[in-house]
Amino acid sequence: MADQEHNDLLNVGIGPVVEYPKDTPVYTYIAEKAKQYPDKIALKFQDHQYSYRTLDEASNRIARALIAEGIKTGDIIGIAMDRSADMIIALLGIVKSGAAYIPLDPDYPTDRVEFMLEDGAAKILFTQRKYQGHYKTTSKEVYIEDLQAKLSDFEPTQPQNEVTGESLIYILYTSGSTGKPKGVQIRHRNLLNLELGMAHLKMTSDDVLLGITTISFDIFGLEMYLPLMHGATLIITDTVTAKDGRALLEILKTQDVTFFQATPYTWRMLVESGWKDPLPIKGITGGEPLTKDLASKIIPLCKELWNQYGPTETTIYSTIKHVTSIDDITIGKPLLNTQVYIVDEHLNNLTDGSEGEILIGGEGVAIGYLNRPELNAEKFIDDKFTGIPGAKVYRTGDLGRFDAKGDIFCLGRTDHQVKIRGYRIEVEEIEFILSKQANIKQVVVMPRSDMGPDMRLVAYIVLADVNEDSVQHLDAWKQSLIDELPEYMVPDDFAVIDTIPITPNGKVDRKAMPNPIPFIVRHRNTYVAPRTEVEKMVADIWSEYMNIEQVGIFDNFFELGGRSLVAVKIMARIEQETGKRLPLATLFEHSTVEKLSLRLQMDSKSITWDSLVPIKPQGNKMPIYIVHGAGLNVLLFNALAMNLDDDQPVYGLQAKSLNGIDKPLDDMGEIAASYIAEIIAKNPDGPYALAGYSLGGIIAYEMARQMKNEGRDVRMVAMFDTYITQTQKHDSWIKKTFDNTRFFIMQVLYSFVLLAEDPKRAIEYKWLQIKRRIIRLYWRITHGKEQKQEGFFGYSNQIDEENQRAMDNYFVEPVDIAIDLFRAKKRTFYMDDFKTMGWKPFAKRGVLVHDIPGEHNTIFAPPNDKEFAVVLQECLDRAVKN
Structure with missing residues (x-):
């Protein structure tokens, strides 16, 4: 009996050991399915569908075309394409050519993609014509078209x-602690072991899988290869x-979908989108913890629900659990040919239920990080457990333990333990209870160590009805x-925020959770004068610049008459x-001395510079x-917003690179796309009314x-005194010279006409233009072409340069x-087309001109703002009815 118990302990965390054809490339299985099911539908995208024969032959031709471009076995190809059937065919073509690929999401920051191409030494960048010259790279650009x-x-x-x-089959880059992403090198046999190890799911040729994951997230590999390897x-x-x-x-x-994989965030989004009736799908959730409250909602709606766990470094997933009850949520047991160890700080194997770090060994373990030998030595260590020469285990940095059945609990990060006042706390339990309470749409509970001498437990809450008073x-x-x-499990603070921050891969971004102090809900009804040095400093500055004798901590910036220039x-x-x-x-969100003072006490890294600003x-x-104009100031729109109807929401769009960290964008399409992404994240369904002031009108037009090309419901496009001319980029030098x-x-x-009409105003405006040019010349002389000056005025000048x-x-x-077109009645500069300000050739459905009081720089200033708001509200209301 003792021997049996000893053997059971040794087998804890050991997945089934199964022989598999480890020398066979992954695509061989897909080719075999093409022979077995040549006319069966392999791939669907929008209104297009491709049989296995078509998919196989098209990818073979792509492979041969890449070889003709000089690709050899072992070469690296970066692929940056929009999500489409062409992207899937191109990926298969790359691996059939003998190359490995670096998956690059075109929506990712340009600098990040360029780093991956350079670090991965990509021989070719395989992309689309629309991205021609988009990246600065030494890789040869090859276009799918x-x-x-x-x-x-x-x-x-x-x-x-x-x-x-x-x-190698791919090199996938993940976030790095140094600020530079690190490339995980996955072999064909790593991926093949995973796909064959998903036998628990019992996928057959009759199944249909819906794939939604970005190419740069490792679980995309499961979505692409699993269905195609099973016919x-x-x-x-x-x-x-x-x-x-x-839409999902x-x-x-x-579409007769039978398999669907998503992070908990996306599963929650589906539930909130009105999913009420059960569907015959096998659901796969992974990427972050599955909470009890979410599981309670989706278990009844799915045929089956499977919870999976695994880091990119061990090839997507390493464990699997069939979840049938909210009282039995774990990450399950290891997949085939996978070993999971829970170890103490001395790497002793803990099989008795004690907590320790999760280590993963077996066939899924990657080669290591590309070009990172020191990190490889730290994270990919020798496997002392199996005794197999050369075998490695990966140190996940996750904390876990085994239960009595051998299932594994993942308990968070070893360096971010949830421990309050000596008690270890399972925050999911708190979240589950709060999620059932009145007016709570979503909740995340986490400890904060930056709110005083003691660790505090904070519940971040997104309200179901934002119009209700949370107090x-x-x-x-x-x-x-x-x-x-x-x-001890009751949170110390409750902070109401607009939305839970999410990573690009759809996970809850706990590191990006805001400092809760400005958002904490408390019972308060007394006025308090400045109490701290910070509050006194802010109040004194407001008093000085706003010419107000005394400012209290609850005085509102805008109610005191604050405007953008003084801001x-x-x-x-x-x-x-x-x-x-x-x-x-x-x-906008910290408009009192108290709130602004609290904001100033935040860690600078926690301050968000989102483009979308809730005015x-x-x-x-x-x-x-x-959208902002030149100068990038969205505070200009506050007075206009306050004069619109009480139930009229208004948002501004500011340049994200105002933080001095993000690189300013110099492509109109990229600028527009970045703003669209933030709007869609807030309002995925529309309808939409877009507007822009001056330069911002051109950005709004491109948005x-x-x-419209994406099929979104754009009801109104407004230009706030925006003049448009076609680029001279493609004109001959003779035409340019003549026109200029x-x-x-x-x-x-x-x-001279303006001088005759109003000499004082004309001189003031011309002087303002001259002053702006002098400032720009000063920046160029003092900071050179790169424009690396610091401070608000410096960063805004850099962005203005790139916008221009x-x-x-x-x-x-x-x-x-x-x-x-909202056209200022007073003209301050010459235009070839005073009537429609150049927009007539570009708006196929016509230009509706609305004259508003003021000149270009004063249309938002009192008293012009009130008349402007009346006309704008009429147009908005009419647009909704159309």
């Missing part, structure tokens, strides 16, 4: 190569649909926890006094999104073009929209 045009020149048979199970059908969505809960739910209901629910929330939990001065002075730089838009987020009307000379002469002549470059290079394409 060019290869497709000559595919008939190549044989449809698999080319010969020397690929084995030891050959099943893969449905792939575009990027927009992948983020739209309602419609596909799940109508009225506070006592009930606390009482519900007191009724079910020991006192710039105040924030610059605060930066000078404290060394901390805040976005001007901070004043007036309350209201049930169609929101309007207004409308992209959103003519325009300069007309500007000079028109200046984007505008100069922007080719304006006509779009099937109508434009509402």
Whole structure:
């Protein structure tokens, strides 16, 4: 009996040992299915579908075309394509050519993609014409459109190569603690072991899997290869649909989907999109912990629910658990040919249920990180448990333990233990109870060590109804926890925030959770004068710049008459006094001395510089999104917003690179796409009203073009005194010289007209133009071409320079929209087209002109803002009805 117990302990964490064809490339299995099911649908994308024969032959031709481009076995190819059937075919073509690929999401920051291409020594960047020259790289650019045009020149048979199970299939980059991503090297045999190890799911050729994951997230590998290796059908969505809960739910209901993999965030999005009736799908969840409250919602809606766990470094997944009850949620047991060890700090194996670090060994363990020998020595250590020469185990940094059945609990990170006042706390239990309470839509509970001398437990809450006062629910929330939990598990603070931050891979980003202090809900009804040095400093600065004798800590910046120009001065002075730089838009959510002071006490790294700024987020009307003009200031729009209807939401869009960290964008399409992404994250379904002031109008126009192409419901596109001209980039030097000379002469002549009409105003405006040019010249002389100056004015100048470059290079394409042009009555500069400010050739449905009081720089200032708001609200209301 003792011997049996000893053997059982030794077998804890050891997955089934199964022989598999480890020398066989992954694509061989897909080719075999093409022979077995040549006419069966292998791949669907939107209205297009591809049989296994078509998929096999097209990828073979791509492989041969790549070989013709000089690719040899073992070469590396970076692939950056929009989500489509072409992307899947291209990936298969790459691996059939003998190369390995670096998956690159075009939505990722340019600098990050360029680093991956350089670090991975990619011989080719395989992309689309739309991304021609988009990245600065030494990799040879090859375009899918060019290869497709000559595919008939190549044989449809698999080319010969020397690929084995030891050959690389992909290098996937993950976040690095040094700020640079690190490339995980996965071999064919690693991936093949995983796909064959998913036998628990019992996938057959009759199944249909819906794939939604970005190519740069490791679980994409399961979505792509698992169905194709089993003769099943893969449905792939575009990027927009992948983020739209309602659209995904419609596909799940109508496309006979039987398998669906997603992170808990996406599962929650589906539930919140109205998923109420059970569907015959086998659900796979992974990437982050599955909470009890979420499991309780999706278990009844799925045929089966499987919870999986595994880091990228051990090839996507290492463990699996069939979840049938919220009382039995674990990450399960190891997959085949996988070993999971729980070890203490001395690497002693803990099989008795004690907590320790999770180590993973077996066939899924990657070669290691590319070009990171020191990190490999730290994370990929010799496997002393199996005794197999050369074998490695990966140190995950995750904390875990075995239960009595041999299942594994993942308990978080070893360096971020949830421990309050000596008690270890399972935050999922607190979250589950709170999730059932009144007006709570979503909750994340976590400890904070930056709120005083003691660790505090904070519940971050997203309200179900943002119009309700959260204070009225506070006592009930606390009482519900007191009724079910020991006192030490009741959070110290409840912070109400707009949304839970999410990583690009769809996980809850706990590291990005905001400092809760500005959002904490408390009962408060007394006025308090400045109490701290910070509050006194802020109050004194406000008093000085706003010419107010005394400012209290609950006085509101905007109610005191604060405007954008004085805000710039105040924030610059605060930066000078404290060394901390805040976005001007901070004043929308921190408009009192108290709130701004608390914001200043945040860790600088915690300050968010999101482009989307909630100027007036309350209201049930169609929101309007207004893009900044030159100078990047969205505070200009506050007075306009306050004069619109009470239930009219207004959002501003500011340049994200104002933080001085992100690289300013110099391409109009990229700028527009980055703003669209933030809007869609907040409002995935629309409808949308877009507007822009001056330069911002051009950005808004490009946003409308992209959103229309994506099939989004754009009801209104408004230009706030925006003048448009076509780029001269493609003109001959003769035409450029003629046009510029003519325009300069007309500007000079028109200046005399303005002088005759209003000499004082004309001189002031011309002086403002001259001053701006002097400032720009000063920056260029003192900081050179790179424009690396520090501070608010420096960063904003850098962005203005890049925006101007984007505008100069922007080719304006006509779009099937109508434009509402809000034109300043007082003219301050010459235009070739005073009537429609150049927009007539580009708005296919016409230009509706609305004259508003003021000149270009004063249309938002009192009293002009009130009349402007009346006209704008009428247009918004009319747009909703159309």
